[in-house]
Amino acid sequence: MQDVLRRWKAAFDAHQPDAMADLFTPDALFQGFGPAVLTGRDAVRGYYEAVPPGRRADVTVLHSYTIGEQAAGGFADVTFGDAHGWEAHVHLSLVLHLHDTGWKIQQYHVSRVEDEHQ
Structure with missing residues (x-):
């Protein structure tokens, strides 16, 4: 978990959508900030391409x-x-799955924490 999230953070901070997508399994389920559940690396890549640089x-x-x-x-x-x-x-x-090339993200879900929940 630590290693996967370290690589995820490095790719996110550097605004590298291809590197982000490579962290996921080909059939990954992805729930980010938007309402739609996305499926697959191409959808993950598209999501991260839309994130403004500098985040x-x-x-x-x-x-x-x-x-x-x-x-x-x-x-x-x-x-x-x-x-x-x-x-x-x-x-x-x-949820992570071990592949020949190492651990990949199979399922990703974010839940925004509002001030009253902290």
């Missing part, structure tokens, strides 16, 4: 767990921000 993410892993030898999951606390003061705090849940 950054601060990530803290809250909990991780394994499900056998080829699956894992976990939760993270993420604060997105930019140099203009925009900020969004979310909880991120992930």
Whole structure:
């Protein structure tokens, strides 16, 4: 979990949509800020292409767990921000799957944390 989120943060902060998409399985389910659930790497790439350059993410892993030898999951606390003061705090849940090339994100879901929930 730590390694996957470290690579995710590096690609996000550098605004690298292709690198972001490569972190996901080909059939990944993705729920970002928008209302639609996206499926697959191309959809993930498109989502991250639309993120304005200059956005950054601060990530803290809250909990991780394994499900056998080829699956894992976990939760993270993420604060997105930019140099203009925009900020969004979310909880991120992930399901990871072990592939020949390493751990990939199979399922990604963010839930925005409003002030009254902090």
